[in-house]
Amino acid sequence: MSSATALGTDWTDRILELEVGPIAHGGHCVARSDGRVVFVRHALPGERVLAVVNEDGGGSFCRADVVEVLEASPFRVEAPCSWARAGGCGGCDLQHADPAAQRSLKADVLAEQLRRLAGIERQVPVEELPGGPLGWRHRVRLAVDEQGRAGLRAHRSHDVLPIADCPLTPPGTLPPVLEHGFEAATEIEVAVDADGLVHVGDDGPVIQRAAGRQWELSPGVFWQVHPALPDTLAAVVGEWAHAPRGGIAWDLYGGVGLFASVLADQVGPDGMVTVVESSRQAVADGKAALADLPQVGWRVGRVERVLGSLGPRPDVVVADPPRRGLGRELVDALCARAPDRVVHVACDPAALARDVALFAERGFRLAELRAFDAFPMTHHFECVALLVRD
Incomplete structure (x- = not known):
């Protein structure tokens, strides 16, 4: 001390x-x-x-x-937003860095977490997504202050900043919303759909498209904020999952079934894909979107509570857990079911590195790893890892 x-x-x-x-x-x-x-x-x-x-x-x-x-x-470089400063918005951490430098810094963070938490020496580039560093955020949650004014929260604070716009959202999205008053001390979600329509609060459904399909999402149902990320992740999951024809695949934390749609094509009509998702509304939306795929089954509930009753051994597991990752209990339970491979989608490099270390204890090695700059100007990024049994 x-x-x-x-x-x-x-x-x-x-x-x-x-x-x-x-x-x-x-x-x-x-x-x-x-x-x-x-x-x-x-x-x-x-x-x-x-x-x-x-x-x-x-x-x-x-x-x-x-x-x-x-x-x-x-x-x-000069930050494009005046709120990206001391005492400013909590959303952006890296506006003061050149976009290529931002990706390099994120790659350094990933390498450090893998080294420190998993004992793995690996430098993985953080790949740029289409669309550039601004205007990519197609879903944003606004906070509303005690006077009914919407804005964004200050860094590590509940204070609501009286912003006039946010350069991370598509141009013209937020100013008309910010002109309105809302119920005090609430939050409002603003979503831009695949056709460029802006939805505020309960104004839905929100149309999104990815993996060759269309989803009609109820207000508040999760969808990635970067418009290029769903197709990018679906492509990587499809490449690495390699689910056998007639096989069994699990899609854990499956949301509306983006990855399930890809897995269903791989296993075919004689295979089985089980989606586990805790949001009943997401499951309802997913069932509607994938109604033509009878090989996809749905379980509503928390993964840790449902996992033990999922039936036969899966050939492949796709897991897209929340920021905290899977953790020891779930990793142990998954490894006990002995899938051939696990495709782990992660939005937190530390949680991913901890999970990779836990899988290694149970005989799974990190075979592939990619990272994507799905949240430019912030410290966040998305990773996909392939873990296979030795």
């Missing part, structure tokens, strides 16, 4: 001059000051900055935000 921590010194609002170190998982870089770790936002590796401490819990680290760049990285 440093002397500052031992004395209980609170660094909140202190201005620190920092030599910025590597990127870390979570959208910040790592620096050190007086024996303490400082997680500094809106910085880039190798920079020298002035940063204000905005959060200090009194432990071995604190959080800070850049207020002045003294020596800039060659990859620094």
